[in-house]
Amino acid sequence: MNETGWPRLLPQGDAALVVELGDRIDRHVSERVTALADAMRRAAIAGVVELVPTFRSLLVHYDPLILGFTDIAGRAQELLAGIEVGERRLRLVHMPACYDEDLAPDLADVAAQTGMTPVEVVRLHGSVDYHVYMLGFLPGFPYMGDLPDSLRLPRLTTPRVRVPPRSIAIANAMTAVYPLESPGGWRLIGAVPVDLFDIGRDPPALLGPGDRVRFEPVERAAFDDLRAAWAAGEGALSVEEVAA
């Protein structure tokens, strides 16, 4: 499927190419973006500095002393013609999650606003495998979707000055986990025991664009044990490879 009017190959300055494949948040568009990123990585084009997949476009940072804009745009277009979505193997990450009240300051409010009980909110949040569209905003911050329709609420009118690290958050059609303490306006409904971002690791982020994430509720005691293990540098995630 091709979106009408796309792709658009646009410059961003003289050292970055935007390959735009659509203008909305859409899983199919996103999968084409990740597939193009994979194809470009495999092509190992001299002068390509790095690739940043986002919701609906791929940003190709390149060295303008090695590659001209038309060269890199031409190569991207060629590779785009050959990508196949659906052939990829994906990582499905099983993400332990705890939704206890003290870790979930907005859970009661989300339940009230959506006309559900907190238990129903938690069940619904864990009922789908989320697609990691992109990382951004903060190092390691994953934009994941799509949230079930009945859980979609706007961001808080007044953002929090301090969101605790590892909070599970929702806003509109997205869910995320704050990797670090930061200001933030998303609604907090739980926490994970896992360090999503660790500068000492390579790669430093646990999740990458194109991954699938399944939140799996754990009891508080298990959560605390897992947290202690991660804090001691002994944490591990269960990851399986699945077909797209």
Added chain:
Amino acid sequence: MSAALVVVQPGLHTTVQDGGRFGAQAFGVPVSGALDAEQLRLANALVGNGAGEAALEILHIGPVLEVAAPTVRIALAAFDGALVLETAEGRTVPAWRSLTLKEGDRVRVVASRQAASAYLAVEGGFDLAPVLGSRATYTRGGFGGFEGRALAAGDRLPLRRERASERGDLRLPEPPAVGGEPLRIVLGPQDDRFPPEAITLFCGSDYTVGPAADRMGLRLIGAALTHLSGHDIVSDGIATGAIQVPGDGRPVLLLADRQTTGGYPKLGAVCTADLPRAGRLRPGDRVRFAAIDVEEAQRARRRQEEYLKRLVAGLVPADEQVIDLDALYSANLVSGAVNGFEWDDADAAVG
């Protein structure tokens, strides 16, 4: 104790910066690195380092440093800056040359009086562990450089060399000018989110760098720009130099510590040949913009690269009196022909 530079006074915001941290933007990790890669490169060249070696980036007010090594060679790149040796005679050494210091010497860095940023390089570089392949400091994330933060009094910056090499000190005969010409931008990727009048207005107006200016970006005060259809876009990737226009219509010029992605329309991006000049802007400075196409921007970058290579190749021994008129003449000729900062109509005709 191993060789070090000891921070006596840290200055306003002194950080370790290199050519930038590439390869982790897909994980949301900003590039960081020097605001002015050109000055970084020249400071490094003066002490015989590679172009992107980590050095001290000095913003507005310089530090006082003390040498804790038998000898160390340092060089300052700064527009109208200097090193003041805090000895009895209080010797002042202008920027754009290297200088060999000995154990116990104290040096006050007089930062640039014409630009926000200045760079102090040490021969051999700092002995700091790279993080994700780079020694650039990202203070918001608290990693890279020296303990992920700006320098503080008492810090000991470990040096890779125990003492200065035997080769003599160097100077740059013709330092670059700070440059006040318009910053050239390539329009896009969201220039179509603005009416044509907004783009004409942006390129035809004087802007002033606002007080909210840091390594992440500069908020520009001047003509506010209208959007065609709202100011939210589906977040996409950001390049250094991008000009982002949020809901209030006041453009923001994004610099080294910018986020990797963002959700405001980007009218254009400053071309890489002019990014060093963008990294020199101080609150209160006037700035103008001019749109060029991407091919022209890339030609400008190639010319600037040639110019910098010639500057580096033209370093001379620091203590030698330059009386060779032929050499002077040819140096002038060369820099006149390939000056990367020059803003003129020759751009389209070259290359």
